[in-house]
Amino acid sequence: MFTVGIDVGSVTTKVVLLNGRGWRYVVRPTGCSPRQAGHEAFEELLGQAGLSQDDISCVIGTGYGRISLPFIDKAVTEITCxxxxxxxxxxxxxxxxxxxGQDSKVILTDGRGSVVNFAMNDKCAAGTGRFLEVIAAALGSDVSELADKARGAEPVAISSMCTVFAESEVISLLAQGVAKGRIIAGIHRSVASRVAAMAERLGKGEQIIFTGGVAKNEGVREALSRELGREIIVDLRSQLAGALGAALLAREKPVRKEK
Known part of the structure; x- marks a missing residue:
């Protein structure tokens, strides 16, 4: 049985194909059309596997763009997936x-993959991938360079987490001659502090996994670990957690299609 999970995020679209022997995936930019990105990524993955849509038992969509996918069998919230x-x-x-890219969330589970509680920031860009992109641009850097540039630097205090004000503060710090590494380290600490506060409202996790595109930033991971006093695990495939969860849910509770 083949099942598919599609996670259409604000920045990237992830599609996972699951069968009894393992799983494969495709990741591509979402761009300006979540519907097109989801459909093209789905078709690309099917093509790689030598399958057609009729071979798929169930397709579950998740992420902010899930409602734009007309070919899925079911939409499930990203929290669950x-x-x-x-x-x-x-x-x-x-x-x-x-x-x-657009939100941050902390999910408390029962240790078996079911949601117990969650906290989410989706009202502003503070602490998200978009926030880091804006800060990187203000520093004349690419977001992928932030962790390396901050390594070993003493964080400077960042007083604002509003994207607009933080950008202005970064420009002011640069004008004062503060090293870029210290500014980036301060940004990482501020992001981690904001997310850690959400986590502590839910309770201390014993085994914590970091997912989403920002999980690839080693500086944020290290700052989170310090703030929470816990090891933070990042799997190489952490960005795929939502799509993988959707594919697993499709396998556990498949929708029977009419042929």
Missing amino acids: HARGAHHLLAGADMVIDIG
Whole structure:
């Protein structure tokens, strides 16, 4: 049985194809059309596997663009899908920290992939991938360079987490001659402090996995670990947690299609 999970995020679209022998995936930019990105990524993955849509038992969509996918069988919230996918990546994980392009969330689970509680910031860009992109641009850097530039630097205090004000503060710090590495380290600490506060409202996780695109930033991971006093696990496939969880849910509760 083949099942597919599609996670259409604000920055990237992830599609996972699951069968009894393992799984494969495609990741591509979402761009300006979530519907087109989801459809093209789905078709690309089917083509790689030598399958057609009729071969797929169930397709579940998740992420902010899930409602734009007319070909899916069911839409499921990213909270549920990330919890399930994270458990597959790290058995026994009881807390998922997910920082994507437009929101950040902390999910407390029962250690078996089911949601117990969650907290989410989706009202502003503070602490998200978009926030880091704006700060990187203000520093004349690429977001992928931030962790390396901050390594070993003493964080400077950042007083604002509003994207607009933080950008202005970064420009002011640069004008004062503060080293870029210190500014980036301060940004990482501020992001981690904001997310850690959400996590502590839910309770301390014992096994914490970090998912979403920002999980690739080693500086944010290290800052989170310090703030929470816990090891933070990042699987190489952490960005795929939502799509993987959707594919797993499709396998567990498949929708029977009419042929």
